[in-house]
Every structure is written in C-alpha cells, then in structure tokens.
Amino acid sequence: MAALSYNFSLICSLVLVLISPSTAKTSFRPKALVLPVTKDSSTLQYVTEIKQRTPHVPVKLTIDLGGRSLWVNCDEETYKSSSYKFAPCHSAPCSLANARICWDCFSEPRQFCQNRTCNILPDNPIRGIFSNGPVSMDVVSIQSTDGKNPGKVVSLPQLLFVCASFDLSDLAKGVTGMAGLGRAKISLPSLFSAAFSFPRKFAICLSSSTKANGAVFFGDDPYVMLPDVDVSKSLTYTPLILNPVTTASISLFPEPSSDYFIGVKSIKINGNVVPLNTSLLSVDKKGFGGTKISTVNPYTVMETSIYKAFTEAFIKELANVPRVKPVSPFGTCFSSPHIGSTRVGAAVPLIDLVLQSSKVIWSIFGANSMVQVKDDVLCLGFVDGGVNPRTSIVIGGHQLEDNLLQFDLATSRLGFSSSLLFHRTTCSNFNFSSHA
Ligand SMILES: *[C@@H]1O[C@H](CO)[C@@H](O)[C@H](O)[C@H]1NC(C)=O
Ligand SMILES: *[C@@H]1O[C@H](CO)[C@@H](O)[C@H](O)[C@H]1NC(C)=O
Ligand SMILES: *[C@@H]1O[C@H](CO)[C@@H](O)[C@H](O)[C@H]1NC(C)=O
Numbered sequence: 001m002a003a004l005s006y007n008f009s010l011i012c013s014l015v016l017v018l019i020s021p022s023t024a025k026t027s028f029r030p031k032a033l034v035l036p037v038t039k040d041s042s043t044l045q046y047v048t049e050i051k052q053r054t055p056h057v058p059v060k061l062t063i064d065l066g067g068r069s070l071w072v073n074c075d076e077e078t079y080k081s082s083s084y085k086f087a088p089c090h091s092a093p094c095s096l097a098n099a100r101i102c103w104d105c106f107s108e109p110r111q112f113c114q115n116r117t118c119n120i121l122p123d124n125p126i127r128g129i130f131s132n133g134p135v136s137m138d139v140v141s142i143q144s145t146d147g148k149n150p151g152k153v154v155s156l157p158q159l160l161f162v163c164a165s166f167d168l169s170d171l172a173k174g175v176t177g178m179a180g181l182g183r184a185k186i187s188l189p190s191l192f193s194a195a196f197s198f199p200r201k202f203a204i205c206l207s208s209s210t211k212a213n214g215a216v217f218f219g220d221d222p223y224v225m226l227p228d229v230d231v232s233k234s235l236t237y238t239p240l241i242l243n244p245v246t247t248a249s250i251s252l253f254p255e256p257s258s259d260y261f262i263g264v265k266s267i268k269i270n271g272n273v274v275p276l277n278t279s280l281l282s283v284d285k286k287g288f289g290g291t292k293i294s295t296v297n298p299y300t301v302m303e304t305s306i307y308k309a310f311t312e313a314f315i316k317e318l319a320n321v322p323r324v325k326p327v328s329p330f331g332t333c334f335s336s337p338h339i340g341s342t343r344v345g346a347a348v349p350l351i352d353l354v355l356q357s358s359k360v361i362w363s364i365f366g367a368n369s370m371v372q373v374k375d376d377v378l379c380l381g382f383v384d385g386g387v388n389p390r391t392s393i394v395i396g397g398h399q400l401e402d403n404l405l406q407f408d409l410a411t412s413r414l415g416f417s418s419s420l421l422f423h424r425t426t427c428s429n430f431n432f433s434s435h436a
Contacts, residue, residue: 030144030154030196032219035179036432037063040172041210044298044397045126047172048179048216051141052159053081060175063216064125065204065295066259067180068248069097070188071122074112074133074163078176085158086117087135093160094118097135097186098253112163122162123248124178126296127170130249133163135186142192147222147230150434156195160186181216181407182258183242189409192218200409205231205420205427206295208367208401212428223404225420225429231404234423235415236362238262238355240407245287247390257287260407262414264291264393267310268352268361274313276306280392289392291353293405293414297396299329299371301385306392307331314380317349330371330379337376344421346370346378365419368399402426 035048046063052072053059059072072079087093089102099118107113117134124130137158143150161177168176180187181202189202198219205223207214217223221232243257264281267274280303283290302310311332315323322335340347345367353362371381381398404427406415420426 034145035216036213039210043172045172054083061179064178066182068184068258069180069186070161071164072177089118122164131164148224184258203406205404207428214427215430225425229425240412259292261292266354269313270317270349291393299396301394303392307384327373333379336378
C-alpha cells in the first residue's frame, strides 16, 4: 500500500460496456459448477480451493458469502503465472468493479507494481481490515456439475480477481485469499453466471464436519445429495433485502452493501415470541440494524439487548436442565447428560426466525442451535455482539450447517431448506466422485 499513490483522473462519463470479463474456452457450456468446501478445525472458517494461473496451481480460499470479489495475495515470490494480467484503468473490468481511479506505482516496475492500474480495496471481514490492489485477471479452472456429480473441468481464461497484500495470519492454514460470493457485479456467482450464461443463482451447503466436504453450487438446481435427495425441492423462500449502505471495512465511493440481508420480523422460542426492540430488526437509512447471513462468523452474533432477551427466553424453556459454567465465547451452557437427542440434534427448545409472514419460518433445531464444547457441556451457540453493532443479527456458520441456502440474485430471493437431517441427508452427502 505504501508504494502506491493515486491521481484523481476520475472518469467523467462511463460508457458501461457490460461485456462478460471472461469467456469460456471450450464450446461445452456447463449448466452449473461445483466447489468442495471444508471446515477448518482451528479457525472454523469454510475453505475451498480453485485452480488458477499458468502453470495451474491449487489456491486455497476462505469463503466470504458477503464478499465483493475474489481476492488473492499477489507478490512475486508466491504468485507466479505467465497468464496474469492487470486491468488497465478505464477498461471494462474496471467499470464492472466500480474502480474509477487510475493508480500509479512509484517504485521499480515489477509484475505487481505497474502504472495505470485500477485498484479496489478488498476486504478481510474477519478482522475488519482492507488492502489495496489492482483489478486483475488470470485463468481459473473449475468443475462443472449436473447437480448430482462433478462433470468436466471448465476453464475461464481471464477470470477477474483482485490482487491484495494482506497479512494472512488470521486465515486458515494455507489460505491465500477469499472467495467473495456477495451481491456485486464482480463476485464469483456474478462472473460465473455471466461467463457461462446460466441463471444468476448459487447455493451453499456447509458441512458440520471438519472431515467431510460440503459444497458451493453456482447456477441453477438440482442440488442432489446422497441417497438421491434433490434438496432444491424443499426450499422455502424469503426476499433478500438490499442494505443501501456498504458494510465493507472501507469504500471509496458510496455503494450498497454486498452482504445478504433477510427480513427477520420476530424470534420465537417454543412458539413464544421473544420480546425485542423490533426497530433493531430493520435496516435503517444509514445501513445500521437488520439481519444478515455470514460465513465468516462461526456462530450467530446478536446485538446485546436481543442476545439477553433471547438467552433468557431459551433458559426459561429449558428450566429443567441444570446450567453449568459458560465456556467462551458462549454465555449460556447446560449439563448435556440431562438433554436427550433427536434426529435433528439435541432435544432443546425450538428456535424460529419469523420472516415476511407468520407462515414463513426458518426453524433452528438442536443440531444448529447447540454446540458440544465438552463431553458433558452443551452451549447455546449464539454470541453477544455488544451494543450498537453495525448489523443487529449476523447469522453465522454453525446455524447454516447442513442447511442448503440458495441465493437468487436475479429475483433477489433466498431459498432455505432448514435442517437436511429431516430429509435424512447432510451437506457432506454430495457425491464428489465423477462419472467414470
Ligand atoms: C509510473 O510513472 C511514474 C511517473 O510518470 C514514474 O516515475 C514511475 O517510474 C512509473 N512506474 C512504473 C512502475 O512504471
Ligand atoms: C430501539 O432501538 C432503536 C434503534 O437502535 C433505538 O433508537 C431505540 O431507542 C430503542 N428503543 C428502546 C425502547 O430501547
Ligand atoms: C457416486 O457417483 C458415481 C458416479 O456416478 C457412482 O458410480 C457411485 O455409485 C455414486 N456413489 C453412491 C454412493 O451412490
């Protein structure tokens, strides 16, 4: 960042040539793509891997559901590729990325120090920090799918990404970037849909196990899990809400948030409404409040007053079970030998997120509400987000596991399955073996 200075040659009139930044090499047109996702046991991040560069190398990435773009750390030591290109300022990829400033690099010209690049500020939401780097392109290969098995590998010769220079120490071991799946023209779902002309939809299915793969699907359903369960058949839909103010760590221009917000109207525990200040549940004009979905928070985070009311109501419904000393980061833990089990996890009070109507409910059962922290201790897997957080409720990874979520960017709609355990399958049941 230090070596970069910028001149404010802002574009006055932008001719928005919305050409796809990448075109498929082969005539084979995939209907959908699939990436395996693993859960890292030490950071609890969800990690995937793509093949990038010439020669191809595997690149590990932390999944950032609300992230604007794919970013990868680029430096001459670790990023070696004969097909790397940066986007010259004012070019189509720069407009697509809303990168309106031309940047110069005042040091020895090197592969990643060039004049007249267009830069954006990629985000690491885990620590709330940003970097600065040029909009770039390189070849990426990814597996296609028919929704049941992986198929042919397809290549995108010039997939847009951002070169960053982050300190990677807070990311899972071996990870050198983040895969942004957010609401933005340069996120992976947008770029893949544009490149292959498939519907602007994608789905995530995160595994609860650190030993078995979950999956991200780009493109339309079916999404079939063993034993032959098409999970897309049992989705409930709710509108995705656009937060008009960016939730990124920084932004050079006013822009809407690339995070996915949903309209939680109330929370019920065992059917009883939890008393909350409901104005916290909507996004205000400044972009504060509301409920978003995140893959970089391992557990759901709630604004303090919501968290207090929620945990008190839960404890009341589970009054017959002894509480034990809380284990960080949780504030409410129980003696687990006193709790029975069901097909959908521990037998604990049912949590319902009530959405656009009283009939549209995201139900959270024991497998997604409780965390086994020790042999005999089960904690309520929600954490206190403090007062005045940016977003009142951030639904985190543990609450998403073994649920399939389909994001439809064209209709701005979320499809959710609730626990796949009810359908006698899990997110680790996609058959990743290819047809012979
Ligand atoms: C960029 O332009 C400046 C000023 O024209 C020049 O001093 C510098 O060497 C150039 N840097 C590179 C990387 O070409
Ligand atoms: C409810 O939340 C809003 C938004 O944070 C706040 O302005 C208001 O004072 C709160 N109302 C109560 C009764 O706490
Ligand atoms: C997984 O898919 C492969 C290829 O279609 C098939 O041969 C295999 O039987 C499938 N596995 C299961 C458990 O169905």
